[in-house]
Amino acid sequence: MPTPVFVPVGSQATVKALTPDDLKALGITVVMANTYHLYLRPGIEVIEEGGGLHRFMAWPGALMTDSGGYQIFSLARLRRLNDQGVTFRSHIDGSQHLITPELAIQFQESLGADIIMVLDECPPHTETLKGVEEATERTHRWAERCLEAKTRRDQALFAIVQGGLFPELRRKSARFLSALGFSGYAIGGLSLGEPGALTNDMVTEVVALLPEGKPRHLMGVGSPEDIVAGVSRGIDIFDSALPTQVARKGALFTRQGRFNIRNSGYRRKEGPFDPDCGCYTCRNFSAAYLHHLFRSQELLAYRLATIHNLYFMTDLMRMIREAILSGSFSSFRDDFLAHYRPTDDEVRRAQRERWLSAQSRKGTGRE
Amino acid sequence: MPTPVFVPVGSQATVKALTPDDLKALGITVVMANTYHLYLRPGIEVIEEGGGLHRFMAWPGALMTDSGGYQIFSLARLRRLNDQGVTFRSHIDGSQHLITPELAIQFQESLGADIIMVLDECPPHTETLKGVEEATERTHRWAERCLEAKTRRDQALFAIVQGGLFPELRRKSARFLSALGFSGYAIGGLSLGEPGALTNDMVTEVVALLPEGKPRHLMGVGSPEDIVAGVSRGIDIFDSALPTQVARKGALFTRQGRFNIRNSGYRRKEGPFDPDCGCYTCRNFSAAYLHHLFRSQELLAYRLATIHNLYFMTDLMRMIREAILSGSFSSFRDDFLAHYRPTDDEVRRAQRERWLSAQSRKGTGRE
Numbered sequence: 001m002p003t004p005v006f007v008p009v010g011s012q013a014t015v016k017a018l019t020p021d022d023l024k025a026l027g028i029t030v031v032m033a034n035t036y037h038l039y040l041r042p043g044i045e046v047i048e049e050g051g052g053l054h055r056f057m058a059w060p061g062a063l064m065t066d067s068g069g070y071q072i073f074s075l076a077r078l079r080r081l082n083d084q085g086v087t088f089r090s091h092i093d094g095s096q097h098l099i100t101p102e103l104a105i106q107f108q109e110s111l112g113a114d115i116i117m118v119l120d121e122c123p124p125h126t127e128t129l130k131g132v133e134e135a136t137e138r139t140h141r142w143a144e145r146c147l148e149a150k151t152r153r154d155q156a157l158f159a160i161v162q163g164g165l166f167p168e169l170r171r172k173s174a175r176f177l178s179a180l181g182f183s184g185y186a187i188g189g190l191s192l193g194e195p196g197a198l199t200n201d202m203v204t205e206v207v208a209l210l211p212e213g214k215p216r217h218l219m220g221v222g223s224p225e226d227i228v229a230g231v232s233r234g235i236d237i238f239d240s241a242l243p244t245q246v247a248r249k250g251a252l253f254t255r256q257g258r259f260n261i262r263n264s265g266y267r268r269k270e271g272p273f274d275p276d277c278g279c280y281t282c283r284n285f286s287a288a289y290l291h292h293l294f295r296s297q298e299l300l301a302y303r304l305a306t307i308h309n310l311y312f313m314t315d316l317m318r319m320i321r322e323a324i325l326s327g328s329f330s331s332f333r334d335d336f337l338a339h340y341r342p343t344d345d346e347v348r349r350a351q352r353e354r355w356l357s358a359q360s361r362k363g364t365g366r367e
Numbered sequence: 368m369p370t371p372v373f374v375p376v377g378s379q380a381t382v383k384a385l386t387p388d389d390l391k392a393l394g395i396t397v398v399m400a401n402t403y404h405l406y407l408r409p410g411i412e413v414i415e416e417g418g419g420l421h422r423f424m425a426w427p428g429a430l431m432t433d434s435g436g437y438q439i440f441s442l443a444r445l446r447r448l449n450d451q452g453v454t455f456r457s458h459i460d461g462s463q464h465l466i467t468p469e470l471a472i473q474f475q476e477s478l479g480a481d482i483i484m485v486l487d488e489c490p491p492h493t494e495t496l497k498g499v500e501e502a503t504e505r506t507h508r509w510a511e512r513c514l515e516a517k518t519r520r521d522q523a524l525f526a527i528v529q530g531g532l533f534p535e536l537r538r539k540s541a542r543f544l545s546a547l548g549f550s551g552y553a554i555g556g557l558s559l560g561e562p563g564a565l566t567n568d569m570v571t572e573v574v575a576l577l578p579e580g581k582p583r584h585l586m587g588v589g590s591p592e593d594i595v596a597g598v599s600r601g602i603d604i605f606d607s608a609l610p611t612q613v614a615r616k617g618a619l620f621t622r623q624g625r626f627n628i629r630n631s632g633y634r635r636k637e638g639p640f641d642p643d644c645g646c647y648t649c650r651n652f653s654a655a656y657l658h659h660l661f662r663s664q665e666l667l668a669y670r671l672a673t674i675h676n677l678y679f680m681t682d683l684m685r686m687i688r689e690a691i692l693s694g695s696f697s698s699f700r701d702d703f704l705a706h707y708r709p710t711d712d713e714v715r716r717a718q719r720e721r722w723l724s725a726q727s728r729k730g731t732g733r734e
Contacts, residue, residue: 013659017666020651042634042659050637050655058651267409270417284387284425288417292380292409299384302666 001029001062003215004231004320006313007239011037011071013047013057016244017303018310020059025280026307027314029061030115032239035107036068036075039097040090044107052112063113064239067104067146069120069160070188070219081121083138101145109152117186118146120160125192132164140176147180156183158217164189165198167205174209184237185210186217191226191240196342200229207234224253224316225342228333231320243313247305250294253312257341261305266291279311280304368396368429370582371598371687373680374606378404378438380414380424383611384670385677387426392647393674394681396428397482399606402474403435403442406464407457411474419479430480431606434471434513436487436527437555437586448488450505468512476519484553485513487527492559499531507543514547523550525584531556532565534572541576551604552577553584558593558607563709567596574601591620591683592709595700598687610680614672617661620679624708628672633658646678647671 008015008023011034015023023031033053038044050056053063072079076088085100104119119142121135139162150157159182163169177185187206190199203218210216217237218230227238243253250262254274261273269287281290281304293301323332375382375390378401382390390398400420405411417423420430439446443455452467471486486509488502506529517524526544530536544552554573557566570585577583584604585597594605610620617629621641628640636654648657648671660668683703690699 012663012665014665014667019667041663046635046655049635050653056656268413268416286417288413289423296379296408298379298381299666299669300381
């Protein structure tokens with residue numbers, strides 16, 4: 001797959017509201033599914049019997065699976081954690097489960113994605129130095145066990161660098177995991193509500209210590225401005241639910257920033273939402289029609305908005321790759337950031353908190 | 368358009384969960400939108416300014432609009448009715464509105480569908496003889512005024528035969544409206560919870576009296592078995608929300624009857640839901656995957672199920688047309704009805720009542 005790449009999230013074996021055909025038409029090359037969600041529903045064995053995850057979701061492109069670490073620490077209830085693994089209760093039905101590093105690998109081998117991830121411990125970003133240090137060390141021991149447990153040779157296993165917002169711990173984690181020799185390196189535990197400048201500092205610290213020539217994956221990022229900044233810092237892979245999740249709330253990307261199609265100013269707008277956009281939605285429907293679909297809570301609204309935002313992301317990544325190849329990335333970045341008005345940190349933190357609390361109430365999981 | 372034809376309902380200018388491209392791929396030739404819904408939201412003038420309904424919803428095929436009579440009498444609140452027209456409160460925001468036969472035509476001329484309908488009064492099927500008689504006579508006077516009010520020559524205006532479950536009133540209505548010379552004749556006020564045998568009797572009474580050579584439209588029908596029966600009785604056009612509405616509950620058609628994909632028997636079914644079906648859903652996804660999408664309340668579930676049911680309907684209509692052309696319709700019908708196990712009247716009535724009461728609570732309208 002060409003990188004830098006944006007990877008949409010399809011936690012429950014579907015990128016919400018889209019078919020595989022839609023994804024292909026959008027130029028999506030990789031989708032990220034989630035072991036935690038699929039383990040709880042429909043169950044790993046259902047997907048394995050059905051011929052693996054590619055076949056189950058009829059997706060011929062590349063697939064990644066997250067180990068479920070992040071979801072266990074953000075969605076599941078009554079966690080008990082020790083060196084063996086983590087015991088938790090399902091956010092769906094309260095049933096109790098144990099996941100160990102070995103099981104996380106076994107499940108992901110059964111699912112059969114092209115890229116799989118180690119099981120990691122994700123402390124909240126408000127955790128103390130001592131708490132984060134313990135979590136990071138456990139993540140390291142688990143990473144060794146995941147490497148040991150792996151049996152399939154046709155899957156790439158990525159490590160996950162942790163260390164919270166402590167530069168020293170981040171450096172320690174990057175060094176430790178680099179020495180183990182993984183196929184790729186993810187950076188976890190960021191973009192969880194901390195200020196964007198801090199995210200960027202941590203990424204810079206880590207990337208400097210990761211091996212050259214191995215893919216670097218910034219987990220849970222995200223917004224167009226963060227992706228452009230991440231590419232500047234040497235990141236190759238970004239996965240995030242953000243573009244699809246905000247689409248379903250009516251928030252649509254443009255080169256100038258994010259605008260909400262539900263706003264009454266769109267009620268009578270006859271032309272497309274973004275006249276500069278070449279997506280299926282903007283080529284075929286007026287802003288007034290999209291506005292009407294959202295106001296009427298019509299299912300088509302979610303699909304058309306998701307198509308628009310994912311088109312924006314694949315188009316952005318294409319421009320980034322072209323700029324890199326032609327040696328003009330830094331001017332592309334400066335131009336992009338000069339025109340793009342980011343949704344500010346405060347709004348983003350509030351959104352994330354509302355969403356997380358809605359998820360745990362509904363029990364429907366992260367994307 | 369080739370007839371007999373099934374017309375899916377897209378009340379709010381969208382067949383729920385599908386794009387116009389999906390509809391074309393399914394072989395859908397006509398869609399039925401609703402004047403009542405579109406008048407309340409987004410407003411007739413928004414669609415008119417946007418270039419009319421075809422362009423607003425980006426649908427290049429044929430369009431029908433219902434006048435809104437049925438919706439005013441089933442969804443709106445606090446109706447006051449006199450010969451001038453009907454005053455009602457919006458089911459969305461409680462605002463008060465008056466619709467007259469002349470306004471119903473004016474609105475439908477602004478929307479610009481290919482086939483438009485007269486404003487009719489739809490009493491409940493439990494109404495007394497005297498009540499139904501008055502409603503039918505008012506429907507007749509309104510039909511005359513609609514014909515008078517019509518100015519566009521590029522739209523076909525259909526009358527709506529009423530008369531409840533009273534054969535004498537049905538005959539009177541058919542005779543009266545036939546004499547006025549409409550472009551087509553709809554039969555309204557049926558399939559509203561009465562036993563299927565009674566529906567069929569009323570259709571037989573009416574069709575015998577309608578002019579030869581003009582299309583006959585049975586409104587709100589419906590199920591595969593009722594459509595096959597309706598074709599036997601000389602009906603050309605059927606519109607109904609049923610195939611799309613039950614799809615979103617997981618109820619999928621087969622030649623043997625309707626089965627619910629949510630049932631636990633499908634949890635591990637690796638093959639397609641219906642191995643004999645050629646739809647996009649059955650060609651690409653397992654029953655287990657569809658079951659998983661429904662259980663996980665994933666948006667894709669509604670789209671894939673809708674595609675399956677509409678494919679079933681267009682395929683059924685194609686077989687009906689071929690059987691008619693080859694002179695074998697009655698053996699096709701007998702064979703179809705011998706294998707198809709209909710959902711019984713009791714279940715259907717209960718479903719309709721649950722749905723109607725859910726609609727008035729939610730205020731989201733009939734499809």
